[in-house]
Amino acid sequence: MSWKDNLIKIEPYVAGEQPNKTDFIKMNANENPYPPSPEAIKAINNFDGANLKKYPSANAVELVKTIAEYHGLKPENVFAGNGTDDVLSLCFRAFFNSKKPILFPDITYSFNTVWCEILGIPYEQIRVDADFNINPEDYKRANGGVVIANPNAPTSIGRDLDFLRIILDNNRNCVVIVDEAYVDFGGITAIPLLEEYDNLVITRTFSKSRSMAGMRIGYAMGSKDAIAAIYAAKDSVNSYPVDSVAQKAGIASIKDEKYFRETIARVIKTRENLTEKMREMGFKIPDSSTNFIFASHEKYTAKEIFEYLKSRDIYVRWFNKPRIDNYLRISIGTDEETEALLNALKEYIK
Amino acid sequence: MSWKDNLIKIEPYVAGEQPNKTDFIKMNANENPYPPSPEAIKAINNFDGANLKKYPSANAVELVKTIAEYHGLKPENVFAGNGTDDVLSLCFRAFFNSKKPILFPDITYSFNTVWCEILGIPYEQIRVDADFNINPEDYKRANGGVVIANPNAPTSIGRDLDFLRIILDNNRNCVVIVDEAYVDFGGITAIPLLEEYDNLVITRTFSKSRSMAGMRIGYAMGSKDAIAAIYAAKDSVNSYPVDSVAQKAGIASIKDEKYFRETIARVIKTRENLTEKMREMGFKIPDSSTNFIFASHEKYTAKEIFEYLKSRDIYVRWFNKPRIDNYLRISIGTDEETEALLNALKEYIK
DSSP, X not given: OOGGXXXXXXXXXXXXXXXXXXXXXXXXXXXXXXXXXXXXXXXXXXXXXXXXXXOOOTTOHHHHHHHHHHHTOOGXXXXXXXSHXXXXXXXXXXXXXXXXXXXXXXXXXXHHHHHHHXXXXXXXXXXXXXXXXXXXXXXXXXXXXXXXXXXXXXXXXXXXXXXXXXXXXXXXXXXXXXXXXXXXXXXXXXXXXXXXXXXXXXXXXXXXXXXXXXXXXXXXXXXXXXXXXXXXXXHTTOSOOSOHHHHHHHHHHHHOHHHHHHHHHHHHHHHHHHHHHHHHTTEEOOOOSSSEEEEEESSSOHHXXXXXXXXXXXXXXXXOSTTTTXXXXXXXXXXXXXXXXXXXXXXXOO | OOGGGGSOOOOOOOOOOOOSOSSSEEEXXXXXXXXXXXXXXXXXXXXXXXXXXXXXXXXXHHHHHHHHHXXXXXXXXXXXXXXXXXXXXXXXXXXXXXXXXXXXXXXXXXXXXXXXXXXXXXXXXXXXXXXXOOOGGXXXXXXXXXXXXXXXXXXXXXXXXXXXXXXXXXXXXXXXXXXXXXXXXXXXXXXXXXXXXXXXXXXXXXXXXXXXXXXXXXXXXXXXXXXXHHHHHHHTTOSOOSOHHHHHHHHHHHHOHHHHHHHHXXXXXXXXXXXXXXXXXXXXXXXXXXXXXXXXXXXXXHHHHHHHHHHTTEEEEEOOSTTTTTOEEEEOOOHHHHHHHHHHHHHHOO
């Protein structure tokens, strides 16, 4: 018997490859190609460092207030954490304590299964159709909760409120999480449904549309009771998940709506251009509501294109997983990066 | 049946009171009265904000390297997380997967029981003696792990390596965590024992001796296998716990050894002065190896002194808990704050 016998046994989530060099095009982690709001940067560079001797506001009170106001909610309806992964893992713990399985699509954010494994939550993965569409009627069965990413990842497909209503109406007795990590890039938010459904919880991130992946801020919105349960989970793990600098920077980002809208518009414009050009080259690409596209080619396998692009120092994401192993997830870069990608593809696909 | 039936049921940890005003003396959260290293502040104020569009180094590679070098270890022996609470909760998950109870003192960091509850880890609290001393021989019994804070909190008592050796020699088949949150203020570190015991894991924080509570950085040190298990737990919950700004600020703090030593010396000097003066007033105070003292008075109850000080806008910590409810935990402030505390106490204790 050794101390090693009691070590955790789990298959962890593997994030996008981070090459150990600097001169490459990175389109594999759905990062924003543009910097954060200059106001957010200013908040960091003007931060009164002496304040760091004190613990941060444990519940990120001012940040939460700012987010709540922005979305027309009350502070009691918002929880902020150390990135959406932190927020979602606390949500899983706070909400999914039933013996019945929670339900989510077989093709969706791959951290879902990891959280279920580590937290001992039973789960069932519901098959999306051949075009990667989620059938909302499939979520009408005994369950301990539902998790839907809308828009979904890595498929990039966004759905409307009618779709969400079907799922919500069939699931009044469990928490339905709608992960809106990518919603700002053209998705339809479930926020208007919060008034109607007190079991709806929406999660968001500052990592994508707010260009603050390096800062780690995510948040959840829901009814007072639902949010209180996330606080209970948080207070049982790590009292102070969001540091003082991040709280200030987050507030500044939220307050700079103009820059936010401009950045998003640029990403969307590049996405539409990239989609059109790649479709002309024979790629099949669903309409994206996100800052990435999900592409497969009629003649070349995703793996070979992935390897080829890597040899050209362009990193996109390829998932070696059933059903999606012939697809590439390509994050939207700057126009220059997109041009480089298109040129490389053109050379490959004569 | 309602969705609320499946919400988490748990008694969360309650942190020190944060009064909703600014003009008061805060000696209740063991914060450092001095600001962080000017180098750490510079790292924040010069931070290249554009970098935030990218995810941080998931494993905080440069920070970990800097910490490892500082302690004479290899990077594979160090794990960094979002504050020690994040690190410790990941440790509990990574190491304590036995059906046997883990052991820790009945008087120690109160988050231990909270993590056990939320993670479903059985535990046994071993009684410290009437003077709050841990008897190391008590930790010779079937168990799934051991957690010792050294120096211990809230008692402030530090022990030597012989003490730790007794515990380690009796516990070769489980992980022994030694939480050294306060060690820099005069405790004796277990780092020299890491070579001998591959099941020893030491945790540290930037929140106390490095004055960076607001920044959320903690770390663990141990054998390659032990640290790998913490990474596995981390990668199953939240891939990027330490943000890019914190990584830079942490590195700068570690590199400014001179400031670090000076700050600690000041805190220790104030602590010795405060201890002496309070003992003269009839307080019983164990010798502290931390940045706080643990005090009880022969004539006045801790609760009444606590309430009185609060009325004077001086916040110390009083735990309404068995065995320690007649003690105050007082964080070491500046000399001016200490003077104010002593004056208030003098008025109260004629």
